[in-house]
Amino acid sequence: MPKPPNTVGSRSILLAVTPGGFGGPGTTLVEELLCLLEEHVSKEAEYLVTKFLQLMEEQKRFEPYRYLVVSVANVICAMCFGKRYEHEDQELLRLVNFSEEFTDVTAAGNPADFIPLLRYLPSRSMKLFLDFNRYFLSFLQKRVKEHYETYDENNIRDITDSLIEQCLDKKLGANTATQIPKEKIVNLVNDLFGAGFDTTTTALSWSLMYLVTNPSMQRRIQEELDRTIGRERRPRLSDRGTLPYTEAFILEMFRHSSFLPFTIPHSTTKDTVLNGHFIPKDRCVFVNQWQVNHDEKLWKDPETFNPERFLSADGTKVNKEDGEKVLVFGLGKRRCIGENIARWQVFLFLTTLLQQLEFSVGEGGRVDMTPLYGLSLKHKRCEHFQVRLRFPAKGRS
Numbered sequence: 001m002p003k004p005p006n007t008v009g010s011r012s013i014l015l016a017v018t019p020g021g022f023g024g025p026g027t028t029l030v031e032e033l034l035c036l037l038e039e040h041v042s043k044e045a046e047y048l049v050t051k052f053l054q055l056m057e058e059q060k061r062f063e064p065y066r067y068l069v070v071s072v073a074n075v076i077c078a079m080c081f082g083k084r085y086e087h088e089d090q091e092l093l094r095l096v097n098f099s100e101e102f103t104d105v106t107a108a109g110n111p112a113d114f115i116p117l118l119r120y121l122p123s124r125s126m127k128l129f130l131d132f133n134r135y136f137l138s139f140l141q142k143r144v145k146e147h148y149e150t151y152d153e154n155n156i157r158d159i160t161d162s163l164i165e166q167c168l169d170k171k172l173g174a175n176t177a178t179q180i181p182k183e184k185i186v187n188l189v190n191d192l193f194g195a196g197f198d199t200t201t202t203a204l205s206w207s208l209m210y211l212v213t214n215p216s217m218q219r220r221i222q223e224e225l226d227r228t229i230g231r232e233r234r235p236r237l238s239d240r241g242t243l244p245y246t247e248a249f250i251l252e253m254f255r256h257s258s259f260l261p262f263t264i265p266h267s268t269t270k271d272t273v274l275n276g277h278f279i280p281k282d283r284c285v286f287v288n289q290w291q292v293n294h295d296e297k298l299w300k301d302p303e304t305f306n307p308e309r310f311l312s313a314d315g316t317k318v319n320k321e322d323g324e325k326v327l328v329f330g331l332g333k334r335r336c337i338g339e340n341i342a343r344w345q346v347f348l349f350l351t352t353l354l355q356q357l358e359f360s361v362g363e364g365g366r367v368d369m370t371p372l373y374g375l376s377l378k379h380k381r382c383e384h385f386q387v388r389l390r391f392p393a394k395g396r397s
């Protein structure tokens with residue numbers, strides 16, 4: 001079984017670097033991250049608009065996932081390493097393509113988890129799994145090494161610099177809980193990078209699938225964008241809270257797809273009683289998020305995709321309590337550390353794309369929403385996506 005991404009106590013260390021957690025209240029670093037995130041997502045979303053239009057010119061249709069994944073990887077790369085890659089960059093492409101194989105391999109399960117002796121036999125999937133981890137680690141090690149070589153304490157460029165700063169902070173003394181040992185920096189960046197791009201891409205990709213299968217919802221989001229933001233300026237993170245239907249749509253995408261049906265495996269540290277059920281010490285436990293999101297006691301017609309379930313009767317507000325019932329980022333101490341980053345990214349990518357483009361699926365294209373079994377639930381790729389520019393934009397022919 002793959003190890004959970006966060007195996008070195010990185011949560012406490014990361015929280016120390018960014019007090020309050022990413023997106024938590026009131027620290028300069030968090031504000032800087034917010035600015036960085038906004039800048040990079042806007043740039044990438046703008047790139048996608050141009051790319052999708054170009055693909056329409058050249059091929060009349062396209063498959064969006066392969067472009068989304070590079071854009072999302074670029075955002076997390078820019079935040080961790082201050083570096084954006086060209087979409088044709090072979091190093092980054094190899095990484096994201098490798099990551100897909102990784103997802104396939106982990107989806108297959110590993111019999112050695114149940115019969116430990118099997119681990120001594122050759123296994124193709126274990127080899128792929130190890131190869132991916134090696135490649136991923138060497139990619140990150142290279143970036144961290146470059147950062148050490150060019151580090152300037154008066155110019156903290158990104159998360160890696162900030163981790164190095166924390167590691168070199170002599171004032172903390174050797175035994176402080178917040179001091180980061182040098183060799184852990186790669187693990188920390190690995191946690192963020194590894195957990196951050198496949199998940200967010202999957203969320204965006206499911207969003208596009210729901211949009212093309214529900215054109216009236218797409219129109220309603222676009223009307224809301226036109227009314228609230230207009231067509232002149234691009235959406236910003238500060239627009240969150242002013243677009244209730246769009247936010248309800250995103251919540252419903254998370255709930256209905258439940259694309260991370262289970263959390264990362266955890267283990268009980270002592271005998272535990274939960275809701276009257278006894279769970280012994282050292283038992284592997286997961287949260288079944290899919291069940292919570294499709295529980296008939298919590299949701300009316302849970303199998304129906306209906307963003308309005310999250311709106312007040314007059315449609316002007318998102319019901320916060322209902323929104324909080326949607327379970328996609330786990331629960332408790334080990335819940336997702338990148339939740340806010342992920343929510344912000346999904347919001348900004350979608351609003352920027354939908355402000356300018358109308359998505360559809362061309363004739364003969366089949367949209368198959370059946371979830372594919374895996375580490376996360378993906379859908380079958382659809383090669384028949386089309387876009388249309390909603391209005392002539394300045395500087396775009």
Ligand code: HEM
Binds near residue numbers: 203260328338339
């Ligand atoms: C839509 C996107 C995302 C979803 C649905 C998601 C969901 C999750 C879930 C379900 C867990 C396991 C929680 C548990 O086991 O209780 C998790 C853990 C984690 N996530 Fe995310 N995540 C997303 C994006 C991100 C991003 C963008 C980052 C980093 C920037 C990130 C970093 C992490 C880390 C480091 C952990 C391990 C936390 C720990 O073990 O303490 N995630 N995520």
